[in-house]
Amino acid sequence: MSADSPAIALSAGAVVADLEISGAWLVDPAIGREGPGDVIVRDGVVDQVIWLDPGEAGGARPDGVVVAPGLVDLHAHFREPGNEDAETIASGLAAAAHGGFTTVCLMPNTMPPLDEPGVVGRVVAAAAAAASPVGVRAFGCVSAGRAGEQLAALGELADAGVVGFSDDGSPTRSSTVFRSALAYAGAMGLPIVEHAEDLSMTEGAEANEGLVATILGLRGWPAAAEASAVARDLAILGEVVEDVPGARLHLTHLSTRPALDLVRRAKAAGLPVTCDVTPHHLAITDDWIAGARTWAWEPACARSAAPFDPSLRVNPPLRGRDDARACLEALLDGTVDAIATDHAPHTVVDKQVEFGLAANGISGIETALGIVLAAVEAGLLPLARAIEALTAGPARLLGDRLGRRIGLVEGEPADLVAFDRGDRWLVSDEALVSSGRNTPLLGRELPGRVLMTVANGRLAYLAGSRPAGAARRRRGSTSRQPVRAEVPPRRPQRARASAAFPRISAAFPRSQNLLGVELPPAASSGPPASRHRDGSTPGSAVMQPSALMQAWTGIRLRRPNRGHGCTRGLVGRSSSAIRPRLGAPHARRRAPSRA
Amino acid sequence: MTTPVSERQSPETPVDELIPSVDEAPGSRPVAWPHRHLLDVDALTIDEIETVMRTADAMRQVLARPIPKVPALRGRSVTILFYEASTRTRVSFEVGAKNLSADVVNIAAATSSVAKGESLVDTVRTIEALGADILVIRHPVSGAPYLAASVFGGSVVNGGDGWHAHPTQALLDLYTMRQRLPRGSVAGRKVVILGDVLHSRVARSNVWALTAAGADVWLCGPPTLLRGFDAWARAGAGGRRFTVTSSVVDALRDADVVMALRIQKERMTGGLLPSLREYATRYGLTRERLSLARPDAIVMHPGPMNEGVEIAPAVATGAQSVIADQVANGVAIRMALLYLLAGART
Secondary structure, three states: OOOOOOOOOEEOOOEOOEEEEEEEEEEEOOOOEEEEEEEEEEOOEEEEEEEOOHHHOOOOOOOOEEEEEOEEEEEEOOOOOOOOOOOOHHHHHHHHHHOOEEEEEEOOOOOOOOOOHHHHHHHHHHHHHHOOOOEEEEOEOOEHHHOOOOEOOHHHHHHOOOOOEEOOOOOOOOHHHHHHHHHHHHHOOOOEEEEOOOHHHHOOOOEEOOHHHHHHOOOEEOHHHHHHHHHHHHHHHHHHHHHOOOOOEEEEOOOOHHHHHHHHHHHHOOOOEEEEEOHHHHHOOHHHOOOOOOOOOOOOOOOOOOOOOHHHOOOOOOOOHHHHHHHHHHHHOOOOOEEOOOEOOOOHHHHOOOHHHOOOOEOOOOOHHHHHHHHHHOOOOOHHHHHHHHOHHHHHHHHHHHOOOOOOOOOOEOOEEEEEOOOOEEOOOOOOOOOOOOOOOOOOEEOOEEEEEEEOOEEEEEOOOOOOOOOOOOOOOOOOOOOOOOOOOOOOOOOOOOOOOOEEEEEOOHHHOOOOOOOOHHHHOOOOOOOOOOOOOOOOOEEOOOHHHHHHHOOOOOOOOOOOOOOOOOOOOOHHHHHHHHHHHHHHOOOOOOO | OOOOHHHHOOOOOOOOOOOOOOOOOOOOOOOOOOOOOEOOHHHOOHHHHHHHHHHHHHHHHHHOOOOOOOOOOOOOEEEEEEOOOOOHHHHHHHHHHHHOOOEEEEEEHHHOHHHHOOOHHHHHHHHHHOOOOEEEEEEOOOOHHHHHHHHOOOEEEEEEEOOOEOHHHHHHHHHHHHHHOHHHOOOOOEEEEEOOOOOOHHHHHHHHHHHHOOOEEEEEOOHHHOOOHHHHHHHOEOOEOOEEEOOHHHHHOOOOEEEEOOOOHHHHHHOOOOOHHHHHHHHOEOHHHHOOOOOOOEEEOOOOOOEOOOEOHHHHOOOOEOHHHHHHHHHHHHHHHHHHHHOOOO
């Protein structure tokens, strides 16, 4: 590779040796605080979190670049083992990082399902092989084979590290098994995560029972089928908790007002129940099946798409506007504890078929943040609450089994996401990383481009890059090789690098051969000590930051012993040109809170 | 746009001045048909429905000839792909296409590669590769013709999809009503659709077509088979209202048209009805019930009938029945639609 075309390559999984984000809007739900500030990461550990006075904000705004703890997804389907065409753990983790998630909890309805510890071992091995810093947690099955008739190996699964139990994809069919599972898992301090659906009311259902289904002739999935299942679950929980105080129930992907009302009342009565909603049930309604394409909170308008788009088939189905409104209200009043993606990737074979034959599910882990931010943008949801429901909310359910502290916590491994609310991105086949392209949002712009995801002190995603291990295009694949970034301009466009935008500078250890250019021998001495918690080695996936990213975020790639070895021509300016800009604010204000 | 169909043109009007000679190839003279596909009735304006009716009049004149054949679609290939059993719809499309001199290919899903698991998308792409210009599709899943239309390069005609739509049936029903009602108009006429409305694509498409034409539409059946329709009635169909009731007496009183719908035996498993016998007793269209309607009311049925269940044999074959007319008009309507689609300018 000639010096004239210095390709840039970052290793996904590399320890973030030196990252400085200044002038961003920080949101830390762990301490209930948001405001302008800086975050400095050294050797994978949060070195400083500096909250600025509003007067010092220097252009940081809540609708600009936001830095938040890494997002936690309580509910994702990575189809490994059994259906790797739809998603592997590796491709799912890459997608999660693209979506800003640093921990994902996998649902156990794989083939075979996670109903005994051996399958958990396969998942753990696949996650390790993926070499992603994104944390993988798994739910085990409630019942053997998800058949709902006999308890799965709950204790052995707990020993294998599962974070709870769920027969998701269907409810726990037998009420007796459900009761036993609540008690058995409760004694181990683990929750039962229940998919609430009265199957006898939803056989063959294609869409929410309502006006759209009536007009389109689709078999209806009535709201009462969810409420009656929730009522069963709560009634049983109320009894079990008398005997087993540790019993906990989490209701996932609730979608209707009656069900949420039941949970609200149960919480008020002190039952140990929590619940989540999905981004799509907050924002997308069943009239999309008839061709509408406006968010649930926007005025209805004429059809703009062909009806019966199979990417809209999901279980529970997309509901009407009032139910979407109820999901939002429940999120605002605390009835809903978390937003979970229910990321459900499917292949074209399973999805590009007749609506009623299409597999249920939306590939959503990459669009979740954008949908939620659309609601924030519309003024319906405070940013802090949105972030809370994507981080601390789900973390509470996982407790110790999350394995990390939520928050921008000095001294802890860096686990954060930086996204730009002012930068919209187009959901497209090219932009998506997941193997599952089954999203009704293709062709739509979402707010909040993720700039960078750092998980457990390591780089998980950097804007403008694509992990080499990510899913390849199904059609029109141009290259199996990582596409090398264009040479950045020597004098990059600074139009967006004004004071209104935060500066992010990052550096990665030389030892990991992060740069695609040959460095002079003098520059390669002394690999830095890694303070990485699990001591793992960085992965080999190659990422390429775009020229744009460098141009306006000021991301710089440096050796940790900064001052020399800065890669010539990478950002078109020397490190010394940047240091004063970064250093000056540090000198002015101090006393970061050590949480 | 809002004038009812029937007031604009009676079926007896000479059509030659309205429609170019069907002996000409479509597209050789301007026919204002803006749709590439026919997937649902709700996509048609009242003027477009009127165009279909007038074109069907022309086709009836063709059918009245000693040799009912014109070269309008010569060289065009029509493929009829049915994933469900059918007699009248499939045969009337085939007869209609042949009367227009189209080349017709018939595919029954059971004897095609569909039985080997070929997907609808692949099947449609195959049919296109084999040279089809127009694809007529019937499918048990609602919305399937939209999927076919998304990958097919020619025109797709919905021959009935799931519970969703049966546009050619609705158009031939409207045509038959206009033919038989005084002054050739359904405007203000009470049209009762009686039976299993929930599972009926015929009912849904007729709601669109008949309300567009200004009819006073009533949907009647057991409450379990009307679920959701009351909400639709309140919301209206394109702003037009219709009435939903489970009272067969209220529905039939002074009706001008009574259309009975087939009760499918497989529906009895879902806990929707106690029994076919009970349905026949409470909702079957008997002579006694029909006497509630106007003396000159016409009786219709989209077929196939369960005689003795939703309709008494004496009513089905009685003087008021126009069921045979429906079948005959089905050929003219389907010829009209094939003709219009072949000349569509989109």
